[in-house]
Amino acid sequence: MIISDNLNTYLIIAALLLVIGLYGMVQHRSLIGMLISSEFILNGAALNFMAFNTFTAPNPAVGQIYALFIMGLAAAEAAIAVSIIIVVYRRFRNEDPAIIQDMKY
């Protein structure tokens, strides 16, 4: 059975990636684990854009540009998040999100 040129296959894969990311957000108790899970959610979104781009869009460059945009956003987000996590670890000696509750003022 040929499923690789069917739009629904890719949409289901993207939905599963979103759900796995959500589960990982709930499951992980460390900030880096949550960052890793958020990458899955972003990838699901990018895969969705690409699937619609290949199968339905009139201009086949738009989806690729948007997927590239999502990749750039994810890279920026990962850079900022990792440096925030490092600062949080320095200040609290801990990166359990249940313990880090107080802000500065």
Next chain:
Amino acid sequence: MILYRYIAEALFYAFMILTFMGAFMAVRSQLLMHAVIGLAISLLGIAGLYFHLGSTFLAVMQVLIYVGAVCIMIAMGVMLGNTPRQLAEKNLKGRNLLLAIGSCTAVFLALFATLARTGFTPAVERIGDMSIQFVGENLLLQYCLAFELISLILLTAIIGSIILARGGRDGAVK
């Protein structure tokens, strides 16, 4: 010719399995470093899916940006901001696990139901193709704003992360 088709289909299944195995490894592993490796495996699988969708450009970019840059950066984060032995904490148990799986299944079923009752029609006519040349022309002419926004966001992220993390080991920002 039909043989190529079957090989491509087998590769598609392989990439799909790679994606989900990596994702489960990232979500369920005890050590954070294993989670990062799982993320890298999963992203490689997604690069294969992009290849199947007809975009070699995005497949290469996925390997270059995600597997090459983002995963390495997260691995650095794991090693720098270390909890003891970089444990990802205990897995969920009992009622919490049921609640998490139940809510995630509910989200998936809602998406699946929406998908099942929606019919997508392909475009009547397509302009251009999936080639890098066409993407480049669109990126620099019509969708120039997205291009500029990516560069602006990346610049802001670089400056911001340097400013955030530049203090010494005792946390004092000089």
